[in-house]
Amino acid sequence: MSYWMKSLFLLPFLLVASVHAAPLQKTFSDWQITCNNLNFCVARNIPGDNGLVMSLSRHAGGNDRPLLRIDYGNRYTGELAGGPLKDNLLLDQQRLKPDLKHWSVEPHHLATAHMISIDEFLAQVLDADNIQLxxxxxxxISLHGLKAALLLMDELQGRVNGMSAWIKRGDRAAVDVPPEPEAPQMRTPGQPPTPLTRDETTGLIDFGTWRVNADECSLDPMRREVSVAPLSDEKALLLVSCEMGAYNVIDLAFEVTRSLPYVARGLTLTLPFVPPNHGDKQMELVNAEYDASRSELLTFSKGRGLGDCGNATRWQFDGREFVLAEYAEESTCDAWHGSDDWPTLWVSQRASEETVDAGAAAK
Structure with missing residues (x-):
């Protein structure tokens, strides 16, 4: 079968993949790659606790905005001593002297978004063993697994056998790639709900305390905490701490009417995908916080006390249910970055007023 016939058979698959991108986080030898629901991918060497990390990121579609970085030190390590990277890198024990004409050059940080410069650098290092100071x-920086990680990135973004591929390059035009998938639109319930009165708060906390005593929670009743916040003018969100570890608290969540007689409904968080190293789409509420002014529920699960690994989520209440707005996860506990820099597996965008009005009119 000719290459062009194969391409015709492959094209529908690529278009479907571009619309329904499945998030992933995988490890190839000494490299980890994470791709989100927009097929934006970032790959980095692991572990990063020796202080030196190389990362490559790229968006899907024709406007790919690639970025290659080499960093020595981060917020965990602080400022590290030593000469500038540009003069002190070795590739397999030989001096590495990349052409830095189109690079941002700082003493301990090198970065470029210039495609030709990235191609030239990858041509130097792809078949090598390591980069070191x-x-x-x-x-x-171990280079074992880099090629496999970048090949997966090319495959997910539909670049294989094209001129924009980093690994299996071919003759297909660089712009001949599937478009970037559209981000899910997050709808908000409109105006923030009326704040709870003191009597409402007291009554709901008393009810929550009674309700928790009827549930199976490992946390001693005397140590349980109950918090309430307005979901709407008629209903409130009740969070009850149920289990506690060294640095994580697991909550139960209930939607409760704001007035007597109280009617409660248990809430569960269901992800639109199965995260890495998880068995299903159900999400526990870990270290949960609710911002009533933005109708947002936040969770933050630490993999260890340092907070350098775990997952963090943001859920948007749309007036009926909580919908995932953002999910970030770092599976590797290597003191490289905090939760604000963890790679994303799911992102969304807030719907404009015009979009919300159009959706309401359609109903």
Whole structure:
């Protein structure tokens, strides 16, 4: 079968994949790659606790905005001593001197978004074993797994056998790639709900305390905490701490009427995908916080006390249910970055007023 016939058979699959991108986080030897629901991917070497990390990121579609970075040190390590990277990098024990004409050059940080410069650098390093610092040999970037991670990135973004591919490059035009999937639109319930009165708060907390005593929670009743916030002018969100670990608290959530007689409905969070290292789409409320002014529920699960790994989510209440707005996860506990820099597996955008009005009119 000719290449063009194969391409015709492959094209529908690529178009479907571009519309329904499945998030993933995988490890290939010493490299981790994460791709979100828009097929934006970022790959980095692991572990990063030796202080030296190389990362490559790229968006899907023709406007790919690639970025290659080499960083020595982060917020966990603080400022590290030593000479500038541009003069002190070795590639397989030989001096590495990339052409830095189109790079941003700082003493311990190198970065470029210039496609030709990225291609030239990858051509130098793809088949090598490692990059390391002259003055700190243990600060090493293993290159084992880089090629496999970038090949997966090319495949997910539909670049294989095209001129924009990083690994399996071909003759297909660089712009001949599936478009970037559209981000889900998040609808808000409109005006923030009326704040709870003191009597409402007291009554709901008393009810929550009674309700928790009827549930199976490992946390001692005397140590349980109950918090309430307005969901709407008629209903409130009740959060009850149920289990506690060294640095995580698991909550139960209920939607409760704001007036007597109280009617409660248990709430569950269901993800639109199965996250890495998880068995299903059900999400526990870990270290949950609710911002009534924005109708947003936040969770933050630490993989360990340092807070350098775990997952963080943001859920939007749309007037009926909580819908996932953002999900970030770092599976590797290597003191490289905090939750604000964890790679995303799901992103969304807030619907404009025009979009919301059009949707309401259609109903």
């Amino acid at each position: 002259t003055y700190r040999p243990q600060a090493t």
